[in-house]
Amino acid sequence: MNQTTDQSAEMSLPKTYRPEDHEQRITTRWSDADAFRADPDAVLNGDRQGYSVVIPPPNVTAALHLGHALNNTLQDVLIRSHRMMGFETLWMPGADHAGIATQTVVEKRLIAEEGRKRTDFERDEFIGRVQEWKDEYEETIKGQLLEMGCSCDWERWRFTMDDVCAKAVREAFFQLFKDGLIYRGKRLVNWDPVTQTALADDEVDNIEIDGFFYYLRYPIVDADGEPLRVALPDGSTLEHVTVATTRPETYLGDTAVAVNPSDPRWPALRDAGAHAKLPFVNRVIPVIADDYVVLPAKDPDAEGVDPKAKYASGFLKVTPAHDPNDWEIGNRHDLAAINVMAPDASISDEHGWEDVGDATVFLGLSREDARAGVVQRFDELGLLADKRDYSHGVGHSYRSHVPIEPYLSDQWYVKVTDDRLTGGAQRALNGRQRSHEGGWYKGCERGDGNPAERFDSDGTMTFYPDRYAKSYETWHDNIRDWCISRQLWWGHRIPVWRTYDPAIGRVSEAELAEGVSRWMKLARAERVAIQYRGEFVPLERVEKENLDMGAFFVCIRDPEGEDRELVEMIESEGWVRDPDVLDTWFSSALWPMSTMGWPEDTPLLDAFNPTSVLTTAREIITLWVSRMVMFNRYFKGGDVPFDDVYIHAMIQDGEGRKMSKSLGNGVDPRDIIHLHGADALRFTLCQMTTQTQDVRMPVERDEQSGKNTSPKFDLGKRFCNKLWNASRFTMMMLDEAETKLTNGQAIDSDDLSPVDRWMLSRLRSTIDTVEEALRTYQFSVYAQAMYDLMWRDFCDWYLEAIKPTVRQRPAQQAVLRAALDAILRLLHPIAPFVTEAIHEHLRATPAGDLPGVGLPDSELICQAPWPEVAGDFRDEPIESGIDRLRDLVAAVREVRAQQQVQPRRRITLHVDQPMLDEVKAGDGFVETLAGLAAVVASDPEGAASSFTFDAREFRLSDLQDESAGGSDAERERLSRQIEELEGSIATLQKRLSNPGYTEKAPAHLVEQTRNQLAGLESELDAARKSLEALQ
């Protein structure tokens, strides 16, 4: 290994690209130049088209992981490329307060480090502690984005809870409230009895629990509660219904027993007017029929029996207040919902349960104790029919890890089922993806009698890849109203006041009425909205009529801003603010608007909303994408928040598992940056990002640092290094030239050699490929095209080919420099640092003036224009001509390798006259790349090796100093070649001997096959002769 760095004057650049020498310095240069600042006026004046992206705000719970790195890299690629293409670009950065997730991590830390629970703090004090955590992680995240090279408009950084975003949240809430799209509802929520919080569905972990199935007998009675015996069709008599349950304690809240209508026992029960009487409670409840009930299996032990049918008794206890399905059944049959639990999940008669009867023994028990108690009491009365082992999934709080309780509770809802919201979101899809002909809604196509509105579209929003439009649509088809209240402290507090707060107690009606008339004078109609028993009441009515103040919900438009005085007044009158905060997605849903200053009418909004594209992961289509579309359209007169939605692949580990902390298979982007460089990270991620839904990244431990990494990143690292060295070489050539190019020197296109034209043609083709890939979000295609252009075309062929001539040819120097410059620009969006570092040096070298090539100088490459190469540089004849010569070179190299010819040895190629003409037309290309001393149209005099090319036999001489053997190797090579040729010939012959092919296939293909076969046959012939000659 040659470790000594060559420090000669010509080669002042180190031999390897060292990211750590450049990344920080370049970040500072960008920042000093204010290079990523978006100017809305440039768009509004019509100077430039706008191109904008909002970052999906990362949660401030933790540092960014590899998924973020991927997502943000792709966004930066889009932003940087469009910036270079002349768009006025805005990349809006920021972070999300992530309500429950952040509060949870902070609570955990406080318990671990200080032994204090949340409730040991005052609300403000606790929020202060969360704020500290947020500040810390927000800085970390910003730092990571900077390290990755993200070209965000940093000064516009937003946080979902900062003043600007908070104002938008309050305004949005007020408008929705006023428009009747926010309502108070009683619903079953996932209740965490420990933290006493409602959880979102995705905050519930399903854990398999070994429990029991209990079979409880309820005596059958008539409607008046008198015992009843029901004669069944099979001749038996029924005195009890036996319900099967895993949760006996909830029987206290039962309001019906349900049976499947096709159950043979149902008609008898119905006709007898059967009811059931709950032991102890003595509540008489109806027996009803509902399809939801599973019929018991005839043979419970048979294979493949539905586990429910296996355990079912045919009777289902219905507890609407404590089970989501029972809640649905209750709605269908208009049953009462009796809540028998306190918020801590203990049995209680203070939350809606009145007919306790003899069940007072259970009051105050925890749900676990109540279960044991109920089972014991039933057993004592002979009403426990059976108890069987049963393993089933139970939802657990991801915060406190206790089983969640389906709990009837008052919550705030956004009525997303309203057509103004979900309909708007559906119609936002462009027509093509909305109807997806022949695909998604079989039997529901236009014109077949089904409502065509099904497919109505008034938008142009487009998903990439296509298939995600379907996920988006089906989700909206099944959407339910969105519960937005969370019993947390960290978040946007709900701007609603009411007169009753359990902690404070009631204020007298008289006092209230007096107060109301006072604050009413201060309140202006457009600043306050009042809901009264689900309706809206105008302020005048409140004053005139004697309404029950306790049923008022008063929403104040801007309690933290303009309406502060009003808030002070009504609070002094005894009104109390709702203690809950909003679901974190409520503020995220406003992100594309709030970050740009909505509800103010700002230039930023005018210029950049709708944004150009949202880049995100598919798991978030429902939680976030949909809600942004609903809100943006609703609040901004139908504007979609983004034109395109690009859903990127998910990164899994080598075994196809999700990367996670608990599995220890996560890769930290910071480690990759330190180990390989930011550009290596970015290039590799782009290169991996195909259109599939998952991509795998084998994870390995780096031996030196002990950090997780992946061999995949070597690709990016090597790529950067290769580019660095190709650039070093280019600049050395320009510097050492004998006839130097002068800056601005006009180049006559007649002075370009074939290989120069070839290089420009390859460049032009690659620009097309790259632009198309960007348009369709095919990042892997982009990265691969750049790899091929830089490594294969530029380094392997172009640089090698021009080595002998470039010093004497200014025109060639101009092409060389232009090619490198264009490669750097095309690559800059993927690899910003290394290209910027090289650009700093390349700028100092003279550039020629090549007609049709536009590479205007710019101090920073990040602000340089996208390369322009005129379309007529695309030259098919040149490309195929050079391709042919490359094949010839490969053929010669194969012989050289087989004959073990010293790399530096110049040998002689003997060809026929037509081939000689072709080679000459290549202007030294073949000679240079194949290591030839001469190409001649004459037979060799001494020892020679032959090979076939284009169905002809050519020879190579002067391979060896002394005519050493080597014929063994050559025989081997020829034999292998003959074998391959025979195989190929057989394939083609078979094809041609098929009459179907020659008759039906397109003529040009048949013709092509015939020519191919003829070619291969003469090649085979030549190879056989050569082999014979050796023997």
Next chain:
RNA sequence: GGGCGGAUAGCUCAGCGGCUAGAGCGCUCGCCUUACACGCGAGAUGUCGCCGGUUCGAAUCCGGCUCUGCCCACCA
């Protein structure tokens, strides 16, 4: 249960009706060849998951299986 992917070289992936099925890594051989050994040249490696069908022709289109993953819903 509903929806959506994947199965092609030892590994990670391209190719999605017609080239003798490709790339990178890994492997073998030879090279410190006037930038790069994080490199250069050459080479080996495939019943394109299985079974049918359509077609002159299928890795590619259709149907059915088998594995495998993701999202959503549900879990008396």
